[in-house]
Amino acid sequence: MKLSFQLAFRNLIGAGLRTWLIVGILTFTFLVILFYNGLLDGWNLQAKRDAINWEFGYGQFQHKDYDPYDPFSLQNAHGVFDARNAQGLTPLLMRPASIFPNGRMLSVTLKGLPKNQRQLKIPVDRLDKQEGAIPVAIGKRMAKTAKLSLGDEISLRWRDKNGTFDAENVKVAAIFNTTISTVDQGQIWMRLEDLWRITGMNNEATIMIADQPMPDTSFKDWNYVNQEKLLQNINNVIEIERASARIIYFILLAIALLAIFDTQVLSVFRRQKEIGTYIALGMTKNEVTGLFTLEGSMYSLFSMFLGTLIGVPLFGYLSQKGISFGAFTADMGIGMGDRIYPSFSPSLLVSSALIVIISATIVSFIPARKIVTMNPIDALKGKLQ
Amino acid sequence: MENIISLSHVTKKFEVGDGYFTALNDVSLTFKSGEFAGFVGPSGSGKTTLLNIIGSLDSPTDGKAIVMGKDIAKLSHKASANLRNLHIGFIFQVFNLLPVYTVFENVEFALLLQDVPKETRKKEVMEALEWVGLEKMAHKRPDKLSGGEGQRVAIARAMVKKPKILLADEPTANLDSANAHAILKTMKNLNKELGTTFLFSTHDEKVMTYLDRTVSLKDGKVVSDVWDNQSIQS
Numbered sequence: 001m002k003l004s005f006q007l008a009f010r011n012l013i014g015a016g017l018r019t020w021l022i023v024g025i026l027t028f029t030f031l032v033i034l035f036y037n038g039l040l041d042g043w044n045l046q047a048k049r050d051a052i053n054w055e056f057g058y059g060q061f062q063h064k065d066y067d068p069y070d071p072f073s074l075q076n077a078h079g080v081f082d083a084r085n086a087q088g089l090t091p092l093l094m095r096p097a098s099i100f101p102n103g104r105m106l107s108v109t110l111k112g113l114p115k116n117q118r119q120l121k122i123p124v125d126r127l128d129k130q131e132g133a134i135p136v137a138i139g140k141r142m143a144k145t146a147k148l149s150l151g152d153e154i155s156l157r158w159r160d161k162n163g164t165f166d167a168e169n170v171k172v173a174a175i176f177n178t179t180i181s182t183v184d185q186g187q188i189w190m191r192l193e194d195l196w197r198i199t200g201m202n203n204e205a206t207i208m209i210a211d212q213p214m215p216d217t218s219f220k221d222w223n224y225v226n227q228e229k230l231l232q233n234i235n236n237v238i239e240i241e242r243a244s245a246r247i248i249y250f251i252l253l254a255i256a257l258l259a260i261f262d263t264q265v266l267s268v269f270r271r272q273k274e275i276g277t278y279i280a281l282g283m284t285k286n287e288v289t290g291l292f293t294l295e296g297s298m299y300s301l302f303s304m305f306l307g308t309l310i311g312v313p314l315f316g317y318l319s320q321k322g323i324s325f326g327a328f329t330a331d332m333g334i335g336m337g338d339r340i341y342p343s344f345s346p347s348l349l350v351s352s353a354l355i356v357i358i359s360a361t362i363v364s365f366i367p368a369r370k371i372v373t374m375n376p377i378d379a380l381k382g383k384l385q
Numbered sequence: 386m387e388n389i390i391s392l393s394h395v396t397k398k399f400e401v402g403d404g405y406f407t408a409l410n411d412v413s414l415t416f417k418s419g420e421f422a423g424f425v426g427p428s429g430s431g432k433t434t435l436l437n438i439i440g441s442l443d444s445p446t447d448g449k450a451i452v453m454g455k456d457i458a459k460l461s462h463k464a465s466a467n468l469r470n471l472h473i474g475f476i477f478q479v480f481n482l483l484p485v486y487t488v489f490e491n492v493e494f495a496l497l498l499q500d501v502p503k504e505t506r507k508k509e510v511m512e513a514l515e516w517v518g519l520e521k522m523a524h525k526r527p528d529k530l531s532g533g534e535g536q537r538v539a540i541a542r543a544m545v546k547k548p549k550i551l552l553a554d555e556p557t558a559n560l561d562s563a564n565a566h567a568i569l570k571t572m573k574n575l576n577k578e579l580g581t582t583f584l585f586s587t588h589d590e591k592v593m594t595y596l597d598r599t600v601s602l603k604d605g606k607v608v609s610d611v612w613d614n615q616s617i618q619s
Contacts, residue, residue, distance in 0.1 A: 377442055
């Protein structure tokens with residue numbers, strides 16, 4: 001095996017430019033695979049972390065009538081959570097409402113969180129009680145859509161617990177920046193105490209957010225949804241992105257592997273005298289097949305080496321500085337930061353390297369198998385077989 | 386002296402279309418260690434086929450070929466590769482040097498296959514290159530060598546492992562007269578110094594003048610077996 005490595009190494013180095021062209025393509029493919037996966041992993045981590053911090057917490061008790069995909073369900077999705085079970089849970093009440101910025105009407109979801117909560121990053125602690133308009137917080141996207149700025153007052157209309165319309169002015173006291181559009185677009189946040197007061201729904205909530213993972217359990221009228229289920233959408237979106245990325249790097253890998261396959265086929269035909277010489281000098285056909293296979297897979301080892309030389313500083317820099325996606329991210333339906341920090345885990349590095357090495361070895365072996373069936377005498381004469 | 390090669394009623398047939406071509410027809414010969422012999426005859430007479438069988442690159446259709454005490458027909462792929470690796474050297478008409486290796490590496494290759502330690506390898510390769518007068522060209526690539534130099538590298542590669550048998554298939558066919566004589570003198574010297582059995586396949590008269598024993602073949606049959614060196618014959 002050591003000898004085969006030595007020979008394969010010498011043969012590849014001796015082949016000169018051809019070797020480096022293939023290694024170049026393979027290195028590029030390896031780096032693209034790493035980059036795409038690293039980007040998706042980074043995005044995945046960021047999106048999940050932000051979703052946990054801004055929206056989901058570590059799990060939620062949801063009112064039995066609450067359907068996150070049906071805004072009309074908010075009308076009836078509220079109730080009092082048994083205080084005996086409320087340890088470590090933050091109540092969140094949601095009500096359908098409308099605002100009237102600049103003479104237009106916008107349907108919104110009114111959300112109330114306790115002022116002293118620490119579970120979500122929504123800045124309700126900045127909504128100080130004051131005379132006049134109720135202080136509310138909105139996200140940057142919402143502010144942009146509704147053309148609202150800090151200090152602006154708008155009319156808010158909602159239904160109270162009896163279904164009666166009521167209205168009052170609210171004042172934009174905080175504008176926050178989040179990657180999670182579902183807590184931003186079309187959402188008005190206020191202190192839970194204010195929302196209880198204006199709706200008359202004292203002690204009621206739509207969701208109870210857990211501050212730590214809890215066993216899957218349900219209480220009367222409340223269903224527990226664990227963090228994994230809450231994050232399912234993000235996982236699904238990432239999986240779709242990963243699938244489309246796979247198509248790209250499958251194409252790239254196919255090009256690189258085609259180059260190796262082509263070289264191997266040519267090698268087996270053009271280097272027949274060499275094959276015959278190896279056999280005449282005392283190598284078995286299997287050893288020669290192994291040598292040619294090793295030569296092919298060594299392209300991938302060279303590309304790993306070159307990829308490491310380029311990849312370590314490049315990806316190290318990118319994972320530190322992040323990649324800016326700027327305005328592109330603003331309207332994404334899923335949490336995506338202005339800057340994504342790719343994440344390159346050891347398992348990603350190993351799996352990407354293995355994909356390249358194993359596939360290069362397979363496409364090298366397929367043409368090299370022919371050596372076993374070769375007649376060494378014809379091979380020595382360079383006769384096409 | 387014991388027979389190092391013993392061919393007994395060796396026949397070799399090749400499939401050609403619907404029939405067979407008989408390359409060797411009932412050939413029986415023996416060779417002792419240290420012989421400097423050659424097979425001569427026109428193209429298609431079976432010279433190269435005979436060398437290939439002795440070199441365990443091929444096996445007889447009928448008859449027995451015993452080389453170094455081993456029946457060629459019964460050897461596994463691995464055993465025949467082992468026989469070539471340890472005991473048989475080849476020299477080809479077109480040298481068959483490995484193009485990406487230097488002269489040194491080409492010669493070293495035979496020792497790499499035997500897993501010889503690096504220091505010993507280096508010493509023995511340089512010694513082999515000295516035999517053929519190419520020690521100063523150790524780091525040149527084959528494409529920078531003349532025909533004569535290329536064939537001398539091939540001899541060094543074949544001899545470096547000090548094989549018991551060296552098979553040379555038309556070794557002078559691509560060389561001019563001066564180079565051919567130089568190569569043959571080198572081989573004759575190595576035969577005397579190392580006691581290696583040299584077997585040639587040739588129709589070059591220059592080669593024939595150096596042979597101690599000339600086996601003439603025609604249509605796959607031995608037509609004459611002439612000894613010039615009485616000491617070996619006895």
